[in-house]
Amino acid sequence: MNNTACPCGRLVPYAQCCGRWHHAFSAGQGLLAPDAEALMRSRYSAYVWNQLDYLRASWHPSTRPAELAPNEPGLRWLGLEVKKHVLQDAAHASVEFVARSKLGGRAQRMHELSRFVFEAGAWLYLDGEQR
Numbered sequence: 001m002n003n004t005a006c007p008c009g010r011l012v013p014y015a016q017c018c019g020r021w022h023h024a025f026s027a028g029q030g031l032l033a034p035d036a037e038a039l040m041r042s043r044y045s046a047y048v049w050n051q052l053d054y055l056r057a058s059w060h061p062s063t064r065p066a067e068l069a070p071n072e073p074g075l076r077w078l079g080l081e082v083k084k085h086v087l088q089d090a091a092h093a094s095v096e097f098v099a100r101s102k103l104g105g106r107a108q109r110m111h112e113l114s115r116f117v118f119e120a121g122a123w124l125y126l127d128g129e130q131r
């Protein structure tokens, strides 16, 4: 798996992309994604592989759902397109993206403007608004 292109759409192996942040987190080093876009991409890849611990940890405590459900059986994530990454200031950023998936033969498209905050040394997902 580590030699394939990263699920987040960057044309680099997973191990050199989102895998770095996933592995650091699994190794107890915390959330090391250097900016909101990298965190957002690593969260998409975490959705692809049902890495719920990573998703929970990278979600701001004030908006984090009590429970996070794994992907529905049969759901396939098809790709991610990051449209815009805007750094408002040192602690606030937004990322606009489109994520595509397929469930039971039906294509689904999620277009969201996500907000991120930098707190206690890590970028965290705050919330998002559907476009």
Ligand SMILES: [Zn+2]
Residues within 6 Å of the ligand: 006, 007, 008, 009, 010, 014, 017, 018, 019, 041, 042, 045
């Ligand atoms: Zn990636």
